[in-house]
Amino acid sequence: MSSLSPDYDHEFEDWLYERFAGRTVYNTVKALNHIAREEINWTSRDSVMEWLRNLRRIGKPASTINDYIKPYNRYMEFKGQPKVKLFRQAPPHKIQRATDSDYELLMKACSGYTRERSELMIQLSFRCGLRLMEFSNLKTSSLRDDVITVLGKGEKTRDIYADSMVRDAWKKYMRVRKAGSNTDKLLVNQYGDPMTYHGIKNSFYDLARKAGIEFSTHRARRFFARKARDEGLDLDEVRLLMGHSSADTTLLYTQPDQLDAVEALRRRARKREGFFDEGSEPIRPGTVFERPGRDLNPSHELDRLV
Numbered sequence: 001m002s003s004l005s006p007d008y009d010h011e012f013e014d015w016l017y018e019r020f021a022g023r024t025v026y027n028t029v030k031a032l033n034h035i036a037r038e039e040i041n042w043t044s045r046d047s048v049m050e051w052l053r054n055l056r057r058i059g060k061p062a063s064t065i066n067d068y069i070k071p072y073n074r075y076m077e078f079k080g081q082p083k084v085k086l087f088r089q090a091p092p093h094k095i096q097r098a099t100d101s102d103y104e105l106l107m108k109a110c111s112g113y114t115r116e117r118s119e120l121m122i123q124l125s126f127r128c129g130l131r132l133m134e135f136s137n138l139k140t141s142s143l144r145d146d147v148i149t150v151l152g153k154g155e156k157t158r159d160i161y162a163d164s165m166v167r168d169a170w171k172k173y174m175r176v177r178k179a180g181s182n183t184d185k186l187l188v189n190q191y192g193d194p195m196t197y198h199g200i201k202n203s204f205y206d207l208a209r210k211a212g213i214e215f216s217t218h219r220a221r222r223f224f225a226r227k228a229r230d231e232g233l234d235l236d237e238v239r240l241l242m243g244h245s246s247a248d249t250t251l252l253y254t255q256p257d258q259l260d261a262v263e264a265l266r267r268r269a270r271k272r273e274g275f276f277d278e279g280s281e282p283i284r285p286g287t288v289f290e291r292p293g294r295d296l297n298p299s300h301e302l303d304r305l306v
Contacts, residue, residue, distance in 0.1 A: 015078050028071035035068065045081060048072060052084070062087035097222040097257075098126065102213050109210035116173040117187065118207055121200070123169045124148075125217050128160045129224030129242055132217045135200045138186040140177075143170055152243040160241055225253035226260070 016025045035042040040051045055065050066086045073083040103126050110118040124130050124138075128148060137151040146167065148160045162170070178192055179185070185194035195203070208215035221242065228238045239250040256264070 012078050028074055031068050031071040096219055098219040105211035105213055106207050109207050116176050120169040120173045123166045125220035127163055127166050129221045136197050139184045140186050158243050222253050229254045
């Protein structure tokens with residue numbers, strides 16, 4: 001790792017390594033070296049503050065300036081001095097998550113000889129939260145009873161619950177699927193060959209274009225994760241369904257936005273009051289995501305609420 005400028009206090013590096021990961025130490029040294037190359041005495045708070053203000057005056061975005069302030073504040077903490085206040089950044093964009101409306105528009109966009117295949121792909125996206133690369137790994141034998149076995153990142157497998165909508169779409173597609181005898185891949189093209197990663201990606205792109213929306217399977221995964229949390233699954237259960245190794249990653253997928261907070265209060269108010277606002281439709285939590293808690297016993301054919 002590169003060292004800081006000659007006026008650098010070597011005790012600071014030892015202090016960093018005691019508290020932060022190697023990557024954070026590297027980025028801190030890199031940022032302070034950049035300040036030093038600007039002929040700024042980075043050990044002087046006043047000099048650094050004037051340099052930061054000048055960056056703002058010449059139009060540098062707040063996020064870029066804050067990338068210098070954060071590592072510099074580690075030096076301030078080391079010296080026991082007050083930290084520099086971060087510049088105010090623009091509010092974050094709305095979380096890029098698919099919606100119930102997206103689902104309905106995509107389903108309406110399914111047509112032609114690929115209709116059954118497209119409907120299955122949409123159901124697997126919204127109701128199972130599959131990654132794009134996982135679609136090409138599906139086999140005709142991946143579905144057993146009400147469980148789909150998915151091959152995901154790092155050649156790891158996981159089981160996902162397939163509700164009645166997914167199972168029905170799977171059956172409909174299997175009735176019209178025309179594949180060559182040399183493949184057991186679930187999704188095939190018009191020639192009977194397995195669909196490639198890019199072929200599946202283009203299919204979703206065409207559906208989104210017909211529906212007139214912006215869509216990706218990643219947005220559908222966020223929808224699936226958030227819906228699962230709304231339905232009462234705990235974070236670790238969602239993590240297993242998503243195929244994440246860390247719950248911290250799952251937390252990023254399930255974090256609510258402003259609309260989620262408003263909708264949560266609306267649901268509680270309606271439940272408490274026992275009626276719906278005049279002219280509004282009842283909220284249907286299971287519009288796309290079938291409520292969990294159904295026992296699909298192979299000994300009978302109907303879903304039994306538990």
